[in-house]
Amino acid sequence: MSSVQLKKQILCALFATLTSIFSQILLPLPFTPVPINLATLAIFLSAGLLEVKYSVLSQILYLILGFIGLPVFAQFTSGPSILLGPTGGYLIGYVLIALICSFLIQQRKKQTAVALPLPVIFMIGIFFCYTAGTLWYMYSTHTQLLPSLFLCVFPFLPGDILKIITATILVKKLDRISI
Numbered sequence: 001m002s003s004v005q006l007k008k009q010i011l012c013a014l015f016a017t018l019t020s021i022f023s024q025i026l027l028p029l030p031f032t033p034v035p036i037n038l039a040t041l042a043i044f045l046s047a048g049l050l051e052v053k054y055s056v057l058s059q060i061l062y063l064i065l066g067f068i069g070l071p072v073f074a075q076f077t078s079g080p081s082i083l084l085g086p087t088g089g090y091l092i093g094y095v096l097i098a099l100i101c102s103f104l105i106q107q108r109k110k111q112t113a114v115a116l117p118l119p120v121i122f123m124i125g126i127f128f129c130y131t132a133g134t135l136w137y138m139y140s141t142h143t144q145l146l147p148s149l150f151l152c153v154f155p156f157l158p159g160d161i162l163k164i165i166t167a168t169i170l171v172k173k174l175d176r177i178s179i
Contacts, residue, residue: 008054015046015058016065019094020072028075032151034087035074040129041163043094044122047101048171055102059094066091089136090152093129101125105171118171122164 019042026037046055066072066083073082073091083091104121116124130153138148 008051011050012054012058013061015042015050015055016061018042018045019059019062020065020070023072023074024076026074029155032155034090034133034152034156036156036159037074038163039074039094040097040126040160041167043097044101044125044163044167045170045174047098047122047125048105048118048167049174050102052099052102052106055098056095059098062094063091086137086140087133087152088140090129090133092136093132096128096132097125100128118168119164122167126160126164 019039022038022042024037026035028035043055043059046058050058062072063083066078067080069078071078082088101121101124104116104124105118108115108118108121134145134148134152137143137152138145141148143151
């Protein structure tokens, strides 16, 4: 195994760990089972700094760790019941953020397509996370679309804007030092 390959694997594990830690930095909301946390900031960073494969693997690793019982999900929860529960779709959405954002960022770096600004790329990623999460929430709780959006999406948009701004700044600065 080359030192470059080892470095990429270590960074993959690091971003899984960062997602785990950032999942614990949260603000529970009394009216929804979904807490505000910083996990998506870690995912945006992994998407902006890692190749597609490693960004996606970091989030799959995060989900596996939680699934097998390590308390990495928000509020130190874990297990299949969380992943398959009403908010599990948002956790699966983390993989979508990593996949879509890192792919679009790699295309942006190659300049093979129209270069979308980083904040737009992150907004596209969060849109797919919200779509997967809300659809799963609606299915698992038998809640209609509008109430689901008021419980699981709208309260989180201001924080997501701040995370997108923060991730954009950090990715631009950290990308220069070639992680």
